Amino acid sequence: MPYDNASIILPAAGAAVVALAVWRLLISRSKGPTFPGPKGYPLIGNLFDVPSEHEYYKFCEWGRQYGPITSFTMLGQPMLVLNTPAAAEEMLDKKSAIYSDRPHLTMASDLVGWKDVLVLTPYGDRFKAYRRLMHRIIGTRAAVDSYNTTLEVDAQKAAVRIRDDPKEFRAHIRKGIGASILMISHGYKVQGDSDELVRIADSATDQLNEIVSPGRFLVDQIPILRYVPEWVPGATFQRHAREWRTTLTELTERSFRFVQQQLSAGTAVPSFVSTFVDGKTLTPQEEANVKWTAASLYSGGADTPVSALSSFILALTMYPDALKKGQAEIDAVVGQDRIPGFADRDQLPYIQAMGAPHRLTTDDMHEGKFIPKGTIILVNEWGLMHDPDTYKDPMAYYPDRHLSVNGSKPERNPLEICFGYGRRTCPGSHIAESFMYIYIVTIVALFNISSVPGEEPTYSYTSGALVHPAPFKCTIKPRSARAEALLQTLADLR
Numbered sequence: 001m002p003y004d005n006a007s008i009i010l011p012a013a014g015a016a017v018v019a020l021a022v023w024r025l026l027i028s029r030s031k032g033p034t035f036p037g038p039k040g041y042p043l044i045g046n047l048f049d050v051p052s053e054h055e056y057y058k059f060c061e062w063g064r065q066y067g068p069i070t071s072f073t074m075l076g077q078p079m080l081v082l083n084t085p086a087a088a089e090e091m092l093d094k095k096s097a098i099y100s101d102r103p104h105l106t107m108a109s110d111l112v113g114w115k116d117v118l119v120l121t122p123y124g125d126r127f128k129a130y131r132r133l134m135h136r137i138i139g140t141r142a143a144v145d146s147y148n149t150t151l152e153v154d155a156q157k158a159a160v161r162i163r164d165d166p167k168e169f170r171a172h173i174r175k176g177i178g179a180s181i182l183m184i185s186h187g188y189k190v191q192g193d194s195d196e197l198v199r200i201a202d203s204a205t206d207q208l209n210e211i212v213s214p215g216r217f218l219v220d221q222i223p224i225l226r227y228v229p230e231w232v233p234g235a236t237f238q239r240h241a242r243e244w245r246t247t248l249t250e251l252t253e254r255s256f257r258f259v260q261q262q263l264s265a266g267t268a269v270p271s272f273v274s275t276f277v278d279g280k281t282l283t284p285q286e287e288a289n290v291k292w293t294a295a296s297l298y299s300g301g302a303d304t305p306v307s308a309l310s311s312f313i314l315a316l317t318m319y320p321d322a323l324k325k326g327q328a329e330i331d332a333v334v335g336q337d338r339i340p341g342f343a344d345r346d347q348l349p350y351i352q353a354m355g356a357p358h359r360l361t362t363d364d365m366h367e368g369k370f371i372p373k374g375t376i377i378l379v380n381e382w383g384l385m386h387d388p389d390t391y392k393d394p395m396a397y398y399p400d401r402h403l404s405v406n407g408s409k410p411e412r413n414p415l416e417i418c419f420g421y422g423r424r425t426c427p428g429s430h431i432a433e434s435f436m437y438i439y440i441v442t443i444v445a446l447f448n449i450s451s452v453p454g455e456e457p458t459y460s461y462t463s464g465a466l467v468h469p470a471p472f473k474c475t476i477k478p479r480s481a482r483a484e485a486l487l488q489t490l491a492d493l494r
Contacts, residue, residue, distance in 0.1 A: 045073030111241035187269030
């Protein structure tokens with residue numbers, strides 16, 4: 001597996017590799033049969049078997065070969081891949097007490113400073129404090145519904161930008177979602193098309209996605225490399241860490257300072273941060289909890305809906321009948337003289353259907369197999385969402401599968417899978433669903449989307465902790481004169 005700092009592997013880390021691998025092998029020595037998996041090499045294990053890109057395809061291949069739970073090692077670190085919903089539920093839901101920790105990522109946590117963000121926080125008191133804070137703001141449907149107007153307005157602004165520059169639809173959606181999150185988290189109103197805080201927040205989110213990608217940095221496998229100076233040839237990970245640490249600090253401090261300044265001036269808009277700061281004297285730890293939970297809202301919630309909505313638009317270029325069916329439902333329920341919103345949600349079932357890792361803290365015996373303490377559990381979300389035993393023809397975009405048609409039983413709700421398992425279930429699931437609904441219903445109501453004439457639609461995905469569709473061509477145009485008039489009205493109000 002290629003690493004960012006590969007040129008210093010042998011001169012700087014040869015002895016460390018051997019020592020670390022031997023130590024891990026000793027502490028994880030099997031006390032019983034283990035789950036099957038690919039045979040690795042002495043000491044390094046399967047280090048070079050996991051590709052640096054699209055590793056989820058390899059995990060699916062192993063799942064077909066070895067079963068729904070596949071084991072492998074990297075430098076003596078035991079790992080398991082879960083490839084089916086049933087496997088994930090049995091382990092992560094039913095045994096959540098011992099499968100809720102996070103593996104320690106040296107690059108992300110120690111060198112860059114993401115250790116305090118919710119997604120990387122070890123299971124414990126601080127993790128529970130973050131979850132409690134977040135639950136009060138976005139943890140229930142009623143709480144999220146209080147932001148419906150904000151989400152509707154930002155989705156409509158994004159639609160105007162898509163009309164004006166359809167090739168950049170992904171950037172327009174990302175800006176809209178980011179604007180909503182910053183308003184909810186900090187009461188911050190995005191300024192113009194080149195807002196500096198949005199730029200910083202997006203950069204930090206992109207960097208986090210790269211940092212936590214499996215196998216991206218050798219220092220995560222050999223933590224002692226964290227002490228290698230930046231000037232050593234090949235130690236470019238240290239330069240990345242320094243630059244990314246600056247971005248993260250700027251995001252957390254600048255956004256928090258904005259709320260403090262607004263409160264002092266008496267102009268603060270109600271927000272997550274102001275709710276817990278206004279008129280209160282916080283201890284340093286309480287202030288840190290609020291600051292990092294707010295940062296977690298953006299880092300954990302801004303990019304995921306963008307990825308899903310980009311996949312949605314890609315699907316429409318390949319399955320035009322789904323778009324026509326969604327538009328027909330909107331026309332029948334809402335008409336074409338206004339843009340549908342959250343008030344119409346329950347009457348638009350087809351529209352709703354259109355959008356539709358962990359660490360072990362102690363030794364465990366699971367299905368008669370021994371799993372040593374410290375094993376890293378990887379949930380292959382791609383495999384789960386494309387499991388042929390769960391979804392018929394899983395590669396096809398077929399929203400009807402999630403509806404009860406002519407008495408048929410709907411296939412499993414994908415939201416039960418994509419928001420995680422056990423005590424690590426995504427705390428922002430309600431607002432993620434709201435983002436998906438409002439952007440889908442707005443886009444479907446206003447635009448026709450198709451492949452480029454004369455070109456066969458194709459798709460591929462990026463690699464990383466969060467995958468996106470690779471750039472693709474499509475045609476996006478207002479679907480009618482009425483839709484154009486609605487878009488122009490929105491543009492005039494901006």
